[in-house]
Amino acid sequence: MEAIEEMTSRIKSFSVDSCPRGNQGYKRVLLQLFGFMGHGKSSFINTCKYVLEDGEYRNHIRSDKEGDGGARTVSRISYPLTDTLILVDNRGCPTMNDYETGEIFAQLANLLPLDEAVEWSKGFRLQERIVEAEKTVQSSDFIFPIFVFSVKYGLSREMIPDLKKLLEFARDLTEIFPVVVLTHKTHGNFLDVMTKFENMGAEQIFALENFTQEDQVKTKGRHENVLKIFSEVLTEIQFRMERMGDPVALRENRKIKVLKFLYERDMQIKEMEMQIKGLLTIAICYRTEIEAETHRWIKEILERQFNEIIRKTHSININEHNENISRCDVAILYHYEEENATNSTKVNKLLRDPEWEPLFANFGKKQILLVIDNVMDSGKKVKKKIYRNSIVKKRAEKILLFSNKEASAIRNGRSGNHTKLGKLEEFLKKGRIQRIKNSSSLVTHGTPLPRPSQSIWDLAFSWAAIFPRRLDRQVLSESFIPLAATATATVLSTSRTHSPGKSL
CATH class of the missing domain: 3.40.50 (Rossmann fold)
Incomplete structure (x- = not known):
């Protein structure tokens, strides 16, 4: 039990002032969670507070909406663990498309305020929100990225290229490769998922079963697993603090990187719109x-x-x-x-x-x-x-x-x-x-697809009549194919059993 007490004491007493070169202008650490929707980010926060506070299990999450699987977070909400460490919950990404990753990158670059709704902003809206946040965002916040992924959903080969780019860009922004927390570790092929993240370059991977209202029995192993995550996080923070520069200058550099990403994203979207036409x-x-x-x-x-x-x-x-x-x-x-x-x-x-x-x-x-x-x-x-x-x-x-x-x-x-x-x-x-035909038959790999809008459904059905061929919806990527072609493939792959407005 000595190891548990030592780790708990170290975590609770940690301060950026105690780093080898002092705080360098930083006041607190935001442990920014991000990942897919329903992969256990909010439950991970409950687990962390349950272990560090070492009291009765409580649900600390302030959920915004009710989804099919229960409460759902759609805001970026902060939950203090200590005076220095703040866990930040996040809206889960349905698809990890460029709208969603743009929002994540703006968060990791410390360009958006805490405790506000998360938007998958389209057009120029995200850039506007970044400008609006200038007066409220604190450059003194040290952002630490934590990617949460559920083992029970598995990690297909098709998802790996996009996830790798996501994690690498998060590393480039924060100068820290995101710590990967694998939830539901006994509900799938844990070793397979862990190996794939290792091959993507992940340096720290932790696996656990979150505590829940139904499963709150503390065993030594589960307790230690959570504390080990924070012990490694603190070691990484101390390493980075020895090499950090001026917080204001670093934040400006990150802003440039994010704005460049958003510009390239918008150019790609325009390209897709042209392809649709x-x-x-x-x-x-x-x-x-x-x-x-x-x-x-x-x-x-x-x-x-x-x-x-x-x-x-x-x-x-x-x-x-x-x-x-x-x-x-x-x-x-x-x-x-x-x-x-x-x-x-x-x-x-x-x-x-x-x-x-x-x-x-x-x-x-x-x-x-x-x-x-x-x-x-x-x-x-x-x-x-x-x-x-x-x-x-x-x-x-x-x-x-x-x-x-x-x-x-x-x-x-x-x-x-x-x-x-x-x-x-x-x-x-x-x-x-011929251009339209080629667009409709493109097939590539990628992350899950969003539900098409009504106008896209209308176009999809007209295309389906012209090009009656079945395509596999699971291997179509929104990031690389015209949305109309995506919708067409969705219609065909479901044999037209779904109608516009119904969930796929």
Whole structure:
């Protein structure tokens, strides 16, 4: 029992003032819990207070809502353990998507106030809350991350990449790799879960069975398990305090990291929205310095007249490495004919040029439009003859010939209903349809999915009618697939037994 008394005394008497280099501007330690919903964070707080106070078991949790499994926390609530150590309960994350992890990172960076509701803020709302909290958040709070995970739910391989990124970013913010507390240790494959967290880089992993109203018998082992967690936490805090700088400066650095994450998250969300709309990203590929200038009229026309189809256009010199080429949906192979005349022989020579191999390596025939500019005769007869006698039909979906006069008229808005612009639009619309099909059939691994909104359900059912194929909902990731495709897969995987508004 001596070890229990020593650990208890050390925990209760700990102060940041007693650290080797003093408090360095810190006054208290916030033991910030985070994790999935229903994994035992609130029960862990009851367990810790039960052990340290060593009195009768009480439920200390101030729950906000009633869920299917009982009381549910939706606020970030503080529970003092000692004068220095504060346990902070948290709203559980249903999916660990970027909205939820953004909130967690803002907490771990000490950018949000205690004892307020936790929001999965969308749009610019989280940034607004960070600004609003400037006057109330204390830089003197030392944030210590604790990740709570229930063994009974298991840890699938699909979840590991996202969890690893989460834990590593939490480490980068706090300069402490989150302590992992595994709850319900006898209700699943504890060794498997522990090994997976070790492989993710977790340095301190503890397993326990939380005390509850129904199971509050204190055994020496259960009592010691809880005290050991805090003993290791104090050792880690003392180690970090020897290496900490100015609290205000550190908090500002963390703020920059979080704001950068939020910016990148918002860019990704916009990308997803564009995917839902089926908007195209187009590569206009050329080879020569002259073409670098002469192709610009096509780029301008695409961005001006087809902005309801096109999201972005990239001008790409095929002789230079450009990673954007792999991000495009369709490509325009642009050639400026300096001699003002073209024929099938010239076109064959053009398309067989090894310089174009990067283009053909990234795009299939149906994704390529061949545009030959500055020809004297751009009529249908010349085009048909080239198409019949060249390898165009093997390398490109269409060929468009433009004379200098036509290009000038289109560029200056005098083209009217130019048939070649109609052909260009037809090519783009086919590319858009293929873009939507590709989005609907993407399958990747990730964390559990949220329930789709009504509008997404409506879109999903319309997609299901077009693409009648079954997809596995469990291996779709909200973070990487358009939400509409996610909803489609959800509808199909449940054989349409659920209707909008019902829980999945």
